[in-house]
Amino acid sequence: MDWQDVLFKFIGGLGIFLFGIKYMSDGLQKSAGDKMRGILEKYTSNPILAVLVGVSVTILIQSSSGTTVMAIGLVNAGLMTLRQAIGVVMGANIGTTMTAFIVGIKIEEYALPIIAVGAFFLFFLNKKRYQYIGQIIFGFGTLFLGLSTMSGGMKPLRELPVFTDFMVELSHQPVFGLLVGTVFTLIVQSSSATIGILQTIADEGMISLEGALPILFGDNIGTTITAVLASIGATVAAKRTALVHVIFNVVGAIIFMILLPVVYNVVLWLGQGVNIRMQIAYAHGVFNFTNTLIFLPLIPVLAWIVTKAIPGKMEEIEFKAIYLDDRLLATPAMALSQAQHEIVRMGQYAHQSLKDATGFFFSKDSKKAELAFQKEELVNELNRKITDYIVKIHQNGLSAGESESATGWFQTVSDLERIGDHAENIAELGEFRITNKLELSAEAAEELKEMIMVADQAVDKALNALEHHDIEAAKEVLILESKLDELEAKCRKNHLQRLNKHLCSIGTGSIYLDLLTNLERIGDHSKNIAQFVLHEK
Helix, strand or coil, rough: CCHHHCCCCCCCHHHHHHHHHHHHHHHHHHHHHHHHHHHHHHCCCCCHHHHHHHHHHHHHHHCCCHHHHHHHHEEEEEECHHHHHHHHHHHHHHCCCHHHHHHHCCCCHHHHHHHHHHHHHHHHCCHHHHHHHHHHHHHHHHHHHHHHHHHHHHHHHCCCCCHHHHHHHHHHHHHHHCCCCCCCHHCHHHHHHHHHHHHHHHHCCCCCHHHHHHHHHHHHHHHHHHHHHHHHHCCCCHHHHHHHHHHHHHHHHHHHHHHHHHHHHHHHHHHHCHHHHHHHHHHHHHHHHHHHHHHHHHHHHHHHHHHHHCCCCCCCCCCCCCCCCCHHHHHHHHHHHHHHHHHHHHHHHHHHHHHHHHHHHHCCCHHHHHHHHHHHHHHHHHHHHHHHHHHHHHHHHHHHHHHHHHHHHHHHHHHHHHHHHHHHHHHHHHHHHHHHCCCCCCHHHHHHHHHHHHHHHHHHHHHHHHHHHHHHHHHHHHHHHHHHHHHHHHHHHHHHHHHCCCCCCCCHHHHHHHHHHHHHHHHHHHHHHHHHHHCCC
């Protein structure tokens, strides 16, 4: 036997197969990705809907890990509760069976023409939409090319007594089969790939359906490693969602192992007249569908278990406007009052984003950067919603005085949004500093910390003035803004002196100067808010 040929065809085929799944998944995500997040956010109000959305999104993007990661991101952003995320994870497990059903269709001989069609779309059509379709078709064809390459590599193993004896042993030792499936998926990190390999081995007559089932259940346990690895060093929400994934698949595998003879007969009954590849796909579908039916009523219990198992406070951001009510537009003065509450809330998030970004710049704690970006995203979202709301208020008619006030508040929204943008810039400067291993001199760091403290006070006082119409606080902002201007001029002068003495590199210097500029602009926007408060009075 030519072992090199067997090995090369197997690992090469596996590589082509994994590339096919990934490439098809990327194409699907590009053509529908932006909508997916919106669908997840909008239609997960109850557990059954959450499961259906999880199924649909995973079928569309062909990646249960992708759906789970999206759900974790939405929980972190406060767009989804942990209970909703549990429903989505269950649905993602059902949706991922689609790959097994695709593999169940025996169309390897058409793999190359399918790839040719995909290549035509990719290289001869310029429209982005057609290129994404080409990517999906190309990935689909490549998936089957990988399968046939693997199959070709494994054919000689049928003649090898050691291998056939091992497969017979697996059929007689279900627990051993379960372990083999788990370990293999832990190594490959793709249940779709390991189930595809299992379908190919079974199709070559190397393993019976009865022997394949425990390996299939093991594959489902092994796939949880992706979520576990993704949650290392992540937020409490991410860890809890990953644990749900583990409990769901491990408990499901135990139940199905106990009921193995029953499951075998059900799959045989369902898969009458179809090839063994499709029978394995049916078994995969039955496993995840039944598992979801068992756990669906237990979602609150699951949420309670993972919350107890992984203690800690989940920093959930309320990712929507909470004061804007369209029913109040009939009374514009009241609607304007509600908009003012929302603007103050937006300002608080912009301020928090600034604190997180400056904290990250010095501490290099990536969680702070993540929070800064999330809060800045919320500030942008509130900016859009408040702007639309104030436009509607104007359309419903305001008195001359109210109209002038609304215009001032409108400008304040813009200033707060800009403070959020500068916070984002600071976080990005922190990332650039870490990536390029740039260290500030002790003197430069102290100067920046002093400026950050003054900028932070300016924003804090401006928000206080805005919320409580506090004239004294507004006047203090003007003093702090002048101090920021003086500090910036002084810091720039000191920086030039350090450059002349070669105490500072150009890379570090550019970050230092950019940070000064952002802090000075934050002072300017705080001053604008303070002047609006003084003018209002």
